[in-house]
Amino acid sequence: MKKILAYPLTVIYYFFFGMVLVIFHPIQWIAFKIGGYKAHKITVDWLNFFVTGCLYILGTKISFNNPYKLPKNVPLIIVSNHQSMNDIPPYFWFLRKYHPKFVSKKELGKGIPSVSINLRQGGSCLIDRKDSKQSIAAILNFGKYIEKNKYSAVIFPEGTRSRDGVPKRFSENGVKMLVKSAPSAYVVPITINNSWKFLKYGGFPMQIGVHLTFDVHQPIKASSMEFNALFKKVETEIKSAVTI
Numbered sequence: 001m002k003k004i005l006a007y008p009l010t011v012i013y014y015f016f017f018g019m020v021l022v023i024f025h026p027i028q029w030i031a032f033k034i035g036g037y038k039a040h041k042i043t044v045d046w047l048n049f050f051v052t053g054c055l056y057i058l059g060t061k062i063s064f065n066n067p068y069k070l071p072k073n074v075p076l077i078i079v080s081n082h083q084s085m086n087d088i089p090p091y092f093w094f095l096r097k098y099h100p101k102f103v104s105k106k107e108l109g110k111g112i113p114s115v116s117i118n119l120r121q122g123g124s125c126l127i128d129r130k131d132s133k134q135s136i137a138a139i140l141n142f143g144k145y146i147e148k149n150k151y152s153a154v155i156f157p158e159g160t161r162s163r164d165g166v167p168k169r170f171s172e173n174g175v176k177m178l179v180k181s182a183p184s185a186y187v188v189p190i191t192i193n194n195s196w197k198f199l200k201y202g203g204f205p206m207q208i209g210v211h212l213t214f215d216v217h218q219p220i221k222a223s224s225m226e227f228n229a230l231f232k233k234v235e236t237e238i239k240s241a242v243t244i
Contacts, residue, residue, distance in 0.1 A: 002208060002209070003201070003205065005208060006058075006201070006205035006206060006207065006208045007204075007205045009057060009058055009059070009205070009206075009208055010058070010204055010205040010206045012057055013054055013055075013057045013058055013206060016054050016057065017051065017054045020047065020050045020051055020054065020114070021047075021051075021112070021113040021114040021115065022113050022114075024043060024046075024047040024050075024113075024114045025113040025114045025117060027043050028040060028043050028044065028047070028114060028117050028118060028121070029117060031043045032117075032121050037123075040121055040122060041099070041122070044092065044118050044122055045092070045093065045096045047092075047114055047118070048089040048090075048092035048093040048096075049093050051089040052089045052090050052092075052093050055086065055089075055212070058198070058206055058207070058208045058209075058210065059208045059209045059210075060208075060209070060210050060211075060212055061209075061210070061211045061212070062090060062211075062212045062213075062214075063211065063212070063213045063214070064090065064094040064213075064214045064216075065213065065214065065215045065216060066214075066216035067216070068216060068217075068218055068219060070098065070186075070188065070216075070219060071186050071219060073150050074150060074184055074185065074186055075143075075146040075147050075149075075150055075151060075152065075153070075182045075184060075185040075186075076098055076146075076151075076152040076153070076185060076186055076187075076188050076219070077146075077152075077153050077155065077175065077178050077179065077182065077185045077186070077187045077188065077222065078091070078095070078100065078152055078153065078154040078155070078188045078190055079155055079157060079175055079187060079188070079189050079190070079234050079238065080154065080155075080156055080189070080190040080191070080192055080238065081156070081158060081162065081167045081191060081192050081238050081239070081242060082156035082158050082160070082161050082162065082192070083161055083162050083163075083165060083192055083193075083194075083195035083196035084161055084195040084196055084198055084199055085161075086195050086198050086212065087156075087192050087195050088102065090212070090214060091154055091214075094214070095152060098151070098152040099123075099149070099150075099151040099152055100151075100152045100153075100154050101122065101123045101124045101125065101142070101145075101146065101151055101152065101153055101154065102119070102124045102125070102153075102154045102155075103124070103125045103127060103139060103142065103153065103154070103155040103156070103174055104119055104124055104125065104126055104127070105126070105127060105128075105129055106126040106127060106128050106129075108126070109126045123145060123149075123151065124142075125138050125139060125141075125142035125153070126138065127139065129159070135174075136173075136177060139174055139177040139178060139181075140177050140180070140181045141181075142178070142181075143177060143178040143179075143180065143181025143182040143185075144181045144182070146178075146182050146185070147181065147182040147183070147184060147185065152188075153178055153182070155174050155175060155178065157170040157171050157172065157174060157175055157235075158170060158171075159171055161196070162196060163196055163199065164196060164244070165193070165194070165196045165197075165242065165243075165244045166242075166244060167238070167239045167242055170231075170235045170238075170239075172227075172228075172231045175187075175231060175234075176227055176231070179222045179227060179230070182222070183222070183223060184222075184223075185222045186219040186220060186221050186222065187219065187220045187221075187222050187230065187234055188216065188217070188219045188220075189216075189217040189218075189220075189234045189237045189238045190214055190215065190216050190217065190238070191213075191214070191215045191217070191237075191238045191239075191241035191242055192212075192213070192214055193212070193213045193215070193241075193242060193243050194210050194211055194212050194213060194243075195210075195212055197210045198210055215241050217234075217237045217238070217241070220233070220234070
């Protein structure tokens with residue numbers, strides 16, 4: 001019965017999700033051209049408010065659990081596991097005052113209404129995963145960017161989504177480059193749970209009644225420990241809080 005109900009709700013979800021992306025695409029472009037970064041940032045916040053809101057059509061419950069006071073006026077390097085594209089809009093919305101930017105594959109930088117223009121104009125880092133030299137240079141420059149502006153970088157060290165919720169191997173390279181180029185940063189581990197369940201049936205229908213959770217772990221000053229120890233601590237905290 002639940003799966004049967006999921007079919008019409010998924011159609012409604014995709015309709016409103018698509019409408020939001022199409023409507024906000026020109027709004028972003030106009031805001032950026034007329035008002036620059038600040039105006040564009042406001043439109044991106046509202047874009048992700050509505051995109052996140054679309055998930056409630058599916059009976060989704062979203063919990064963003066943060067028992068810690070995140071440092072202000074310093075760059076943040078947010079390290080997280082990755083389960084689906086539905087991980088991303090809540091990050092933009094719940095962490096909006098920290099100006100989150102993403103390390104993303106370059107393919108997402110074109111062809112997707114609202115998403116591509118946001119990645120290109122909003123300060124995110126687009127990397128070519130087949131070109132390590134380009135990727136390293138892009139991430140180093142990205143780290144300098146968040147260091148200068150006191151923004152947040154969100155990176156998924158698995159490199160790709162876990163389709164069953166089980167975390168993949170964490171690659172340290174991207175995080176290491178960010179720590180190196182943003183020396184005043186704090187690293188914030190966050191664990192995502194249940195996002196993979198939206199795609200349990202392959203995307204149509206989407207799973208309904210999912211409880212999507214984000215659990216923030218204690219921020220760590222990047223310079224407070226040797227990188228290998230820092231990375232191991234972050235990976236352990238994230239993975240230990242994953243529930244399948």
